[in-house]
Amino acid sequence: YKETKKMATQFKNYTAQAIGTTAYYLVSQSSGSFGGGIQGLTSGKAVIMVGLMVSNILTTSIAVDVIHYQQAGSKSTYLCKSLAIPAGDAVEIVQGKIVLVGNDDISVVSDTASGADVILSVLFDA
Numbered sequence: 001y002k003e004t005k006k007m008a009t010q011f012k013n014y015t016a017q018a019i020g021t022t023a024y025y026l027v028s029q030s031s032g033s034f035g036g037g038i039q040g041l042t043s044g045k046a047v048i049m050v051g052l053m054v055s056n057i058l059t060t061s062i063a064v065d066v067i068h069y070q071q072a073g074s075k076s077t078y079l080c081k082s083l084a085i086p087a088g089d090a091v092e093i094v095q096g097k098i099v100l101v102g103n104d105d106i107s108v109v110s111d112t113a114s115g116a117d118v119i120l121s122v123l124f125d126a
Contacts, residue, residue: 018114051121052094
């Protein structure tokens with residue numbers, strides 16, 4: 001008989017404020033400089049994105065890119081590209097579920113300095 005210790009599945013939120021023209025990595029395994037969300041996934045586990053909201057915190061319109069990088073940046077897929085967000089408005093980028101595994105990254109970038117706030121909701125260690 002061998003007892004195994006299980007990691008508890010849990011919901012988590014990660015936030016970032018005043019994202020500008022430099023890509024901010026909410027999830028970073030290896031593609032770019034880490035911003036402040038998820039860094040390092042538990043071996044054999046996944047993170048399921050269940051929500052990603054981007055808000056325009058300025059008084060003028062901004063455009064944002066949200067990119068999923070697979071296999072340490074060798075493949076990139078835009079979740080949105082040059083998406084216009086009116087002043088003071090918000091857009092829900094992820095309305096379904098997206099599974100992230102080892103070496104997957106998520107970045108957000110705005111076309112305007114300090115223009116976007118972001119909240120990422122995930123099911124961790126799924």
